[in-house]
Amino acid sequence: MVPSLVRLCAREVVGDHGSSPVWLSCVPRELYRPLLEAALEHCRPLxxxxxxxxxxxxxxxxxxxxxxxxxxxxxxxxxxxxxxxxxxxxxxxxxxxxxxxxxxxxxxxxxxxxxxxxxxxxxxxxxxxxxxxxxxxxxxxxxxxxxxxxxxxxxxxxDTVKRDRGVERENRDAEGGVQTEYGGDGGAQACAERVEVTVRGVRRRMELLRRSEALRQSPDVSGRSGGxxxxxxxxxxxxxxxxxxxxxxxxxxxxxxxxxxxxxxxxxxxxxxxxELPATSIRTLLGLLPPPGLLGLDVRYSSLGVAGLGLLLPHLAPFPHLHTLRLHYCNLDLHRAHAGQQEALQDMSRGLGLLTRLSRLSLTALRMPGHLRLLLSSLSQPLEVLEMPYLSLTPADLAYLSSSQHASSLRELDLSENRLVESSLPSLRRLLSQAKERLTQLSLCGCGLSDALLGALLPSLSCCRALRTLRVALNPLSREGVLMLARAAAGMASLQLLLYPSPLEEYTPGLPPTPCSSHLLDWPLTEDYRVRELTLLQIQEVLTLKGRAHDLLMTSDLLKYSTDLAVDD
Incomplete structure (x- = not known):
């Protein structure tokens, strides 16, 4: 991009700080913004x-x-x-x-x-x-x-009183008619004069106070006070x-x-x-913020538990424009029943129901198997973004989600690290069928998808007309399974990014027969580059045959492509 003449001139002007007294005195207000942009871009703090x-x-x-x-x-x-x-x-x-x-x-x-x-x-x-x-x-x-x-x-x-008293004494001595300060007509007149002087002093002080108060309360044209x-x-x-x-x-x-x-x-x-803050500190912090401006809250690595979340969520209700809530690793595990657990879950559900504009909900590592209905049914409007990695979802949870009000409105869905079994596939296929018109991002990383499970799921994935990003890394697929995924992805016209897993053939010997995602993440890959190149060549042939070699990016690089979603306004 060729820089404009204004940008070029602004860079030269802010580059010479010695001349700033000259151009600051005469530069028009329209040029302040390009000058500031040039100063920020070229690191001119003065x-x-x-x-x-x-x-x-x-x-x-x-x-x-x-x-x-x-x-x-x-x-x-x-x-x-x-x-x-x-x-x-x-x-x-x-x-x-x-x-x-x-x-x-x-x-x-x-x-x-x-x-x-x-x-x-x-x-x-x-x-x-x-x-x-x-x-x-x-x-x-x-x-x-x-x-x-x-x-x-x-x-x-x-000084005025002393001066008047001195004049009064001189007059009394000259006339010789008054011997005491308050005796006779002269004393009464002097007393009246002193009272009048005192009144004048008090009125002067009141006048000065009123004038200073008026100066403090009268703003200038910029809306700021004069002092x-x-x-x-x-x-x-x-x-x-x-x-x-x-x-x-x-x-x-x-x-x-x-x-x-x-x-x-x-x-x-x-x-x-x-x-790393407790629920009480987060509540205090929310009470100090102006309510109209807050759009999103992201809580991470805080030991809240069910009781802490039940305490915190109602305090989000005063923020009318809050549309994003993220709870990551908040020390919530419902695999074991505890006293008062159901009541705390009810408090969480009611707290979520108070967020009338919530459209993005991210729950990471809140292990709540079988409680998804209780958590999401209280929301007054359907969600557009739902992230649930490490949530230990059950087939019953997926069955509820596929028939809920959120299914047809989802744009982004993350089910990573929730193990999918054969009994979960009907609900997942129904969910994809409901969301096929709007779903743009889908993450199924570490879900235990084998070649057979993926083959049963691919027809439903191919129907998602708006899907742009698909992530299926850390699943135990063979090379044939990866090529089957590549052929299906190449046939999806809207797809732009596919994050696929490394085939089982590329790992060193000793991998368990049914490896989980942690095995696939930690187990070393083979050092024979010819094995990896074979997979890349076969994928490239598939993309070239389908005419998608230039507009579809397929990669197995987990470090470069993160599953974190960007924050939108």
């Missing part, structure tokens, strides 16, 4: 800070979905941006009211010198604390000025920051402290990801 501190628009979006190959901003640039937001709170030239940092963080730190989700969350909380501290300092300065004004008024009043925040203004929100938060046990105290303090910055969380 230019980033100066532009954001004077930002002329109400909204600034730094994150957002970028084009493939686009690198996220450098860590120094992000830190300079956040510091500039704090400085802009007292800068009359800054009009910023909404800062959007969604999708700014990188995934798993894959880009060098970039800022991940945890680091960005900590940096944002530090920014909130700095803004609150700046507000407190301004409040103290303003209070000190008020106290100085009060002392000056007191001194002025005392530092004070009084009730310490609770006023000047900039709303929209972002994704990642909180774990190490950052929990900092995040809670930052969200609980009043100040000019306010965090609005779009997607919240928490790790």
């Amino acid at each position: 230019a980033v800070g100066e532009l954001v501190q004077r930002w002329p628009e109400r909204t600034l979006t730094v994150g957002g979905r970028k084009k493939p190959g686009h690198c996220p901003p450098n860590r120094l640039c992000v830190q300079a941006l956040l510091l500039a937001v704090v400085r802009g709170l007292t800068d009359r030239r800054c009009r910023l009211q909404v800062l959007d940092l969604c999708d700014l963080q990188t995934v798993n730190g894959r880009v060098e010198d970039s800022m991940g989700g945890w680091s960005l969350t900590v940096a944002l909380c530090s920014t909130l604390l700095q803004a609150q501290a700046a507000t407190s300092r301004g409040q103290r300065r303003d209070g000190e000025r008020e106290r100085k004004r009060g002392r000056e008024v007191e001194r002025e009043r005392d 530092p925040a004070c009084g009730a203004e310490r609770d006023a929100v000047l900039v709303r920051v929209r972002t994704d938060l990642f909180v774990n046990s190490r950052s929990w105290e900092r995040v809670r402290g930052a969200l609980g303090l009043p100040g000019p910055l306010r965090l609005h969380c779009r997607y919240l990801r928490v790790e």
Whole structure:
């Protein structure tokens, strides 16, 4: 792509920081955005800070979905941006009211010198604390000025009273008619004059207080007060920051402290990801977030159990736009019955029923055999994305799912690591028949599919007209079974990616007769490259014969193609 003239010029301008005082004084507001983009792209943190501190628009979006190959901003640039937001709170030239940092963080730190989700969350909380501290300092300065004004008024009043008393004594000595301060007509007149002076002092103080209060409450054209925040203004929100938060046990105290303090910055969380936190801490965190902005919650590696989930789920009801819920490895295992287990499951079901807009549900390693009906039947609307790896699903669970309201609306379905037996195939075929018009992603990794089971399932898979991604890795298929899968996949016009398992012939001797997914994952492959090349050549022949050699990607690489789904807006 050929860069535009504006981008080229912006890169040259921000590259010379010594000239920034010149172009900052005369650059039009329409060029601030391309200048900031150039400063972020070419790592110019000083230019980033100066532009954001004077930002002329109400909204600034730094994150957002970028084009493939686009690198996220450098860590120094992000830190300079956040510091500039704090400085802009007292800068009359800054009009910023909404800062959007969604999708700014990188995934798993894959880009060098970039800022991940945890680091960005900590940096944002530090920014909130700095803004609150700046507000407190301004409040103290303003209070000190008020106290100085009060002392000056007191001194002025005392001087006036002393001066009037001196004049009064001189008059009395000259006339010789008054011997005491309050005796006769002269004393009464002096007393009245002193009361009048005192009243004038009190009125002056009240006038000064009313004037200072009016100055504090009257905003300028930018919507900001003329001076530092004070009084009730310490609770006023000047900039709303929209972002994704990642909180774990190490950052929990900092995040809670930052969200609980009043100040000019306010965090609005779009997607919240928490790790290693108990249900009570997650509930507290949810209570500190503004309800309208939260779209998704991702809970991982937290020992919640059935009771913890029953406690947590009702607290998601106040978030009206929540459409994504992910629960990964939350220490829930129902293979053994416990006292109060059924009541806790009922609480979980009622909590899910309160989420009226839920469309994406991901449950990983919540071993709940035979309880899928109880869990999903309370949902008021059908799900579009359902992920259930390691859920120990039974044939009864699949039978319920195939006849439920969710079957015909599913776009993405993940049944990985749920062992499929022959009695499960009728329900799975009926489920695929219900979802064939909308299903775009299907994962059956590690489901124990043999050549015979796969052959019985392929006709139903071939009917899925919208299917784009099919994952069947870690299943015990022979080379003939893999080729049978390749022929069926090549006949599906919509399919773009097939993740297939390595054939049993490519493993070293000693593999169990009916290997499970853990065996196939850990067992070494043969070092004879000719065995692996034979499979690749036969797959390529199938794709070439079907005319799909260029638009269908078939691979057995588990490391490159992850089963994790991207978060959508």
